[in-house]
Amino acid sequence: MNIIKKIYAKTYKSICFLISFSTSRYLRLKTKPLKDNEMISGSFLILVPHADDEWVGCSRLLEEKSNNITLCYMDMSGGDTKEIHTCRYLELSKMAKMKNANLIHLEGNTEIKVGQLKNVIENHRTDYICVPACYDWHQEHLEVIKMLRKVLLNSKCSSELKILMYQVSVPMPKNMITNGISMNKREQKGKWLLFREIYKTQDFFPVERFMHNEFVNGGFMDSYSAEVYGCMSYKQWISFIERRVINERQRKEIEKCFKKLIKICKVVKKIEEKNGKENYEVNIN
DSSP, rough: HHHHHHHHHHHHHHHHHHHHHHHHHHHHOOOOOOOOOOOOOEEEEEEEEEEHHHHHHHHHHHHOSSEEEEEOOOOOOOOHHHHHHHHHHHHHHHHHHTTOOEEEEOSSSHHHHHHHHHHEEEEEEEOEEEEEOOOOOOOOHHHHHHHHHHHHSSSSSOOEEEEEEEEESSSOOOOGGGEEEEOOOHHHHHHHHHHHHGGGGGTTOOHHHHHHHHHHHHHHSSSSSSEEEEEHHHHHHHHHTTTEEEEEEEEHHHHHHHSSSSHHHHHHHHHHHOOSSSSOOOOOO
């Protein structure tokens, strides 16, 4: 019986891989290069809901040695046990040290973290604040977005401050993508090998699915694969997010299908068409 279960599990995994692989190739054919893609560089404050989000969505920023990176760990529970949660923080600390990034750890309840984040933003002048994109299934990613918006509404920020939305597990709608950073096949492979090396607590992580999504994103950059972002001024982002706060029904709809590339792209597009009725000018200038 155990042998049969193992054969079934292996067969199921292979079928899922083939479906994900083939759909990524189909979607890539429908993806056109961005017309304008200005280089993103400077100082970055990356909000990290869970240890590993920073590497999944912003590895190219961390790899660029000329960038000044500060990782702001939001210490969301992630459903981890206390032991796993501690291990994940140690893994994040190792990644930060390896990539010469500063690491700030916020602790406490939501209200306390909002106050801490306000101090961080006002006392650490930065060119960009990086935050997960607004269409996501994970409630704690959405909570971090709400915290950032609350802070920005009540902080004294430079008019030059920009928000950089990064992609974690849910593809961003095409109209929200303004910038990207290319990866060739070797660079992408290296990214995920390092992920496996550092984040050993995440040995269940579906790396292949994320790689297929990055392959689709490569179409925006006319490269093998890419990490993509949505960039705008912080004032634009505040208004942008206000009209794109998803309700629980929409969140569950995303959660139900985020592992299926074609389906999730359709669902996110539909939600964006409904929520993003007002057409914002979104660019890096």
